[in-house]
Amino acid sequence: MTKGEYYKIGFLQRNSSKIFNVTVYALLIVLSSPIVLAYAWLFLRSFSTGMAHGFIPTGLTFSNWRFMWEQISGLPNVWHVTFNTFILGGSVAGVVLLVSSMSGFALSRFAFKGQGKLLLLLLMLHAFPTVSLMVAIFYILRMTHLLNSLLGVILLRASMDIPWATWIIKGFYDGIPREIEWAGAIDGYSRISIWRKVLLPMVKPGLIVIAVFEFLSGWSEFIFITTFIFSNKWWTLSQYTYTALGGYRFADYGLLTAISVWYILPVTILFIFANKYMTQMSLGGIKG
Amino acid sequence: MATIKLENLTKKFNKVIAVNNVSLTIKDGEFIILLGPSGCGKTTTLLTIAGIYRPTGGAIYMNDTIMNDIPPRYRKIGMVFQNYALYPHMTVFENIAFPLRTVKDISKTDIKTKVEELADKMRIASLLERKPSELSGGQQQRVAIARALAKEPQILLFDEPLSNLDAKLRIIMRGELKRLQETLGITTVYVTHDQSEAMALADRVAVFNHGILQQIGSPEDIYYSPRNIFVAGFLGSPSMNFLSGTRLIKNEGTAYIEKEGKKLVEVPSKNLDKFENAPSEDLILGFRPEDCKIVPNDEIGIPGKIYLLEHLGREVVVNIEAFGNIFKVIADPESRFEKEQRVVLKLKPDRVHLFDSKTEAAVF
Amino acid sequence: MVEKTKLRPFNKALPWILLLPLVILVLMFYILPIVITMPLSFTSMGLSFKWLFVGLENFRNIPRDPIIPQIIGNTFIYVFFTLIVFNFGMAVLLSLLTTSISDRWGGFFRTLWMLPRITPSVVYGLLWLWIFDPSKNGLLNIILSVLGMPSQDMFHHNPMLLIVFANGFVGASMGMMVFSAAIKAIPIEYYRAAMVDGAGWFTMVRKITLPLIRWHLLFITAYETLSLFTSYQYILIITNGGPVNRTNVWALYTYQTAFSDFKFGYGAALSLVLVVVGVIAGLLYIHNIHVESTSGNALEI
Numbered sequence: 010m011t012k013g014e015y016y017k018i019g020f021l022q023r024n025s026s027k028i029f030n031v032t033v034y035a036l037l038i039v040l041s042s043p044i045v046l047a048y049a050w051l052f053l054r055s056f057s058t059g060m061a062h063g064f065i066p067t068g069l070t071f072s073n074w075r076f077m078w079e080q081i082s083g084l085p086n087v088w089h090v091t092f093n094t095f096i097l098g099g100s101v102a103g104v105v106l107l108v109s110s111m112s113g114f115a116l117s118r119f120a121f122k123g124q125g126k127l128l129l130l131l132l133m134l135h136a137f138p139t140v141s142l143m144v145a146i147f148y149i150l151r152m153t154h155l156l157n158s159l160l161g162v163i164l165l166r167a168s169m170d171i172p173w174a175t176w177i178i179k180g181f182y183d184g185i186p187r188e189i190e191w192a193g194a195i196d197g198y199s200r201i202s203i204w205r206k207v208l209l210p211m212v213k214p215g216l217i218v219i220a221v222f223e224f225l226s227g228w229s230e231f232i233f234i235t236t237f238i239f240s241n242k243w244w245t246l247s248q249y250t251y252t253a254l255g256g257y258r259f260a261d262y263g264l265l266t267a268i269s270v271w272y273i274l275p276v277t278i279l280f281i282f283a284n285k286y287m288t289q290m291s292l293g294g295i296k297g
Numbered sequence: 298m299a300t301i302k303l304e305n306l307t308k309k310f311n312k313v314i315a316v317n318n319v320s321l322t323i324k325d326g327e328f329i330i331l332l333g334p335s336g337c338g339k340t341t342t343l344l345t346i347a348g349i350y351r352p353t354g355g356a357i358y359m360n361d362t363i364m365n366d367i368p369p370r371y372r373k374i375g376m377v378f379q380n381y382a383l384y385p386h387m388t389v390f391e392n393i394a395f396p397l398r399t400v401k402d403i404s405k406t407d408i409k410t411k412v413e414e415l416a417d418k419m420r421i422a423s424l425l426e427r428k429p430s431e432l433s434g435g436q437q438q439r440v441a442i443a444r445a446l447a448k449e450p451q452i453l454l455f456d457e458p459l460s461n462l463d464a465k466l467r468i469i470m471r472g473e474l475k476r477l478q479e480t481l482g483i484t485t486v487y488v489t490h491d492q493s494e495a496m497a498l499a500d501r502v503a504v505f506n507h508g509i510l511q512q513i514g515s516p517e518d519i520y521y522s523p524r525n526i527f528v529a530g531f532l533g534s535p536s537m538n539f540l541s542g543t544r545l546i547k548n549e550g551t552a553y554i555e556k557e558g559k560k561l562v563e564v565p566s567k568n569l570d571k572f573e574n575a576p577s578e579d580l581i582l583g584f585r586p587e588d589c590k591i592v593p594n595d596e597i598g599i600p601g602k603i604y605l606l607e608h609l610g611r612e613v614v615v616n617i618e619a620f621g622n623i624f625k626v627i628a629d630p631e632s633r634f635e636k637e638q639r640v641v642l643k644l645k646p647d648r649v650h651l652f653d654s655k656t657e658a659a660v661f
Numbered sequence: 662m663v664e665k666t667k668l669r670p671f672n673k674a675l676p677w678i679l680l681l682p683l684v685i686l687v688l689m690f691y692i693l694p695i696v697i698t699m700p701l702s703f704t705s706m707g708l709s710f711k712w713l714f715v716g717l718e719n720f721r722n723i724p725r726d727p728i729i730p731q732i733i734g735n736t737f738i739y740v741f742f743t744l745i746v747f748n749f750g751m752a753v754l755l756s757l758l759t760t761s762i763s764d765r766w767g768g769f770f771r772t773l774w775m776l777p778r779i780t781p782s783v784v785y786g787l788l789w790l791w792i793f794d795p796s797k798n799g800l801l802n803i804i805l806s807v808l809g810m811p812s813q814d815m816f817h818h819n820p821m822l823l824i825v826f827a828n829g830f831v832g833a834s835m836g837m838m839v840f841s842a843a844i845k846a847i848p849i850e851y852y853r854a855a856m857v858d859g860a861g862w863f864t865m866v867r868k869i870t871l872p873l874i875r876w877h878l879l880f881i882t883a884y885e886t887l888s889l890f891t892s893y894q895y896i897l898i899i900t901n902g903g904p905v906n907r908t909n910v911w912a913l914y915t916y917q918t919a920f921s922d923f924k925f926g927y928g929a930a931l932s933l934v935l936v937v938v939g940v941i942a943g944l945l946y947i948h949n950i951h952v953e954s955t956s957g958n959a960l961e962i
């Protein structure tokens with residue numbers, strides 16, 4: 010065998026890494042296509058008169074968005090519902106921020122009996138499927154007169170997310186050198202003032218992440234609203250969309266997509282402006 | 298200003314005894330240095346004085362008031378941390394003003410005047426609007442000191458404040474600190490594991506090991522009269538040479554230290570009565586590298602052979618092998634030695650130390 | 662030197678004061694419901710909310726319930742196929758693919774797959790209604806007609822497939838994120854060595870990647886099994902168990918029993934199974950996440 014024959018390099022060998030890359034991208038694009046197509050359809054459909062072959066807009070219209078200025082039969086006023094949704098999202102974020110920043114501080118910066126066990130319990134609760142407790146929760150909300158009230162849903166949604174949020178924010182507190190806190194103590198502050206004036210400003214990035222996620226969590230909440238809210242005075246966009254879905258499924262995609270696009274506006278904004286942040290943080294937030 | 302008294306102070310973390318039964322009194326205006334190897338409990342002692350940690354046993358007094366359960370903010374202390382612990386979200390001005398804001402009835406202008414005065418003193422007046430992350434290590438250090446001084450504390454605490462600076466700046470800051478402490482006259486407790494820093498700064502040095510206070514005294518005291526093997530070995534660089542298995546013999550009215558029948562050094566007669574409470578067998582002989590001479594031959598001395606020469610410029614460290622040990626001796630770089638050369642180490646009789654090998658305590 | 666009035670001892674109760682809101686909420690919405698579910702399952706409580714204890718009646722009724730065999734069958738199919746195809750299978754595939762390309766584009770595709778998870782569930786439901794729309798307007802039928810095949814009405818012919826797909830596209834992302842993180846943590850030297858030894862992509866995946874992330878694979882499989890078993894939100898929105906219970910599963914049936922039929926006692930009995938599964942999932946979760954001691958950061962004042 011001569012040296013010239015030893016290396017047999019053809020098209021496949023020369024381009025192996027290119028071929029590999031093309032294959033991987035092609036596979037990913039095919040696998041992800043339902044997601045891309047579905048969301049693209051959602052936006053396009055909401056502004057078009059109809060879709061030729063199901064996917065090609067036939068004309069621009071805003072009549073799909075009529076729910077914003079007209080009464081749609083079977084649905085309450087969308088502005089009122091949107092306001093409720095805002096209140097729910099904002100309050101869930103507020104409650105979770107308050108409770109988790111306090112308990113995360115306690116769990117990160119104090120030594121007390123039962124601390125390790127409490128941390129484990131929180132982790133367990135994070136993984137625990139709350140939906141399995143719906144019956145008992147219904148009973149408790151009835152006893153505490155929190156049925157058919159946004160407050161009940163706010164507290165419930167917040168409680169479901171607090172174990173996660175506490176863990177996240179505890180991680181941020183853990184990252185602060187303890188000397189900072191000692192310095193505060195020596196400079197003349199009580200533990201509570203050190204917390205407020207020194208530690209809280211330092212965990213601000215964590216608080217922002219939690220605020221964003223919890224706003225979305227409240228904003229998107231469906232099961233608790235549909236189960237524990239009876240009067241459409243307290244509806245949020247999830248129940249509004251769900252009811253529209255029941256009334257107009259397969260019939261008026263224009264209206265349904267317009268409502269949906271309206272509903273997912275905050276999610277869209279987050280997706281466009283903060284998607285890097287989002288993937289990193291949501292790993293801890295998801296339950297599977 | 299303030300005196301500090303530690304009485305049988307003990308601090309345990311679960312099973313680890315970080316500070317073990319330490320008693321010491323710090324005089325008003327004194328500069329005390331806590332010195333010892335890593336993990337010996339210096340920081341723990343300092344933080345217990347600060348009130349960050351609570352003593353497990355014993356008591357802390359400041360001006361004769363028992364302070365065990367008093368939180369740090371009532372102790373009138375200022376502290377500078379190893380990593381400075383400046384608040385990253387506040388400007389330099391805010392950092393220095395932070396302690397002042399706890400003072401009741403202090404006006405905004407008073408705070409401003411005070412901060413500017415401190416900034417002038419520490420020569421950081423031009424940096425007041427910056428964030429700590431925009432400062433060099435040395436500048437952060439000055440801010441940390443200004444902050445510690447803001448409330449005019451009665452006690453200043455330092456935990457290895459110079460260890461994050463480069464060697465040159467460390468020497469400069471060391472001098473500034475000393476002057477500052479002398480002018481202000483504030484009682485100061487300063488932690489370091491750097492013995493040259495301790496020697497340069499301290500009125501008195503407290504040497505720690507394994508949480509136990511080994512010896513406290515002036516720098517000269519602990520250098521020239523170490524109370525045990527640990528203190529003797531910890532101070533000085535290169536450290537003291539030790540030779541074990543030696544004993545005291547008396548020969549025609551003169552006393553010697555000998556090993557294996559060889560007379561090593563004469564014992565000055567003023568030291569003989571120290572053997573009343575100590576054994577004369579199984580002793581450890583100690584001598585510093587600078588306290589001996591290398592001679593070609595002598596009756597009395599440690600016979601050995603040259604093992605290695607380390608040239609350090611100003612001096613040469615001669616390593617001599619004798620009795621299976623390596624001894625380091627500082628010699629004039631002019632002197633001509635050669636490897637494997639047979640020599641005798643001639644010790645200065647009034648500079649040698651002798652330790653009881655069982656208790657490790659110094660006989661003299 | 663210290664004014665006597667200012668002296669205040671260290672506050673031992675402070676951490677618990679800070680934890681109070683957390684403790685109250687946890688007691689109210691986790692512990693109490695778990696505790697109440699038990700006695701509730703021994704009652705025939707209905708809309709009257711009377712505690713009428715009926716002993717083991719509810720539990721005796723479960724095997725007698727005519728829909729239960731179908732429910733169990735559906736639950737098995739739902740969990741098994743969603744897990745194998747998506748929550749595990751697709752997750753492994755996506756993590757392998759996205760870690761094989763540049764981090765930027767890999768991250769882009771992973772973010773794309775996170776989108777279903779952060780989309781409000783009702784909107785996400787609408788997307789699947791459209792994809793499987795039985796008329797010519799649905800995505801599936803558009804694709805089929807392009808391929809020259811006849812339209813399909815999945816809602817009647819194979820509704821479970823729809824449920825598996827809808828849940829799977831949400832469920833794949835958790836495994837994908839966990840596996841991707843694990844794969845990225847594998848030292849690059851292993852792959853370099855393998856490449857020099859002449860291994861191709863498949864060999865490296867089989868001999869290096871998968872063995873090294875086997876604990877993650879195991880954890881996700883177990884955890885996702887349990888969490889699929891207790892989930893019903895998307896089924897509720899898309900088919901509500903229909904047509905005639907063909908997509909009804911244990912968790913949804915429990916929900917309907919309580920909140921459509923208002924049989925709280927029986928619903929509680931059914932949900933007891935879910936609670937047990939939930940506790941196991943929780944234990945599994947903490948077993949897999951290392952909890953470090955935190956006392957090192959404590960300040961004793």
Ligand SMILES: Nc1ncnc2c1ncn2[C@@H]1O[C@H](COP(=O)(O)OP(=O)(O)OP(=O)(O)O)[C@@H](O)[C@H]1O
Binds near residue numbers: 313335337
């Ligand atoms: N918060 C703590 N929890 C548990 N053990 C501790 C804690 N702080 C210190 N220790 C232990 O106490 C001993 C003394 O520690 P300390 O920090 O006082 O040492 P040091 O003399 O300051 O050392 P260095 O020179 O390295 O700073 C060490 O064994 C250390 O591990």
Ligand SMILES: [Mg+2]
Binds near residue numbers: 339340341
């Ligand atoms: Mg230290």
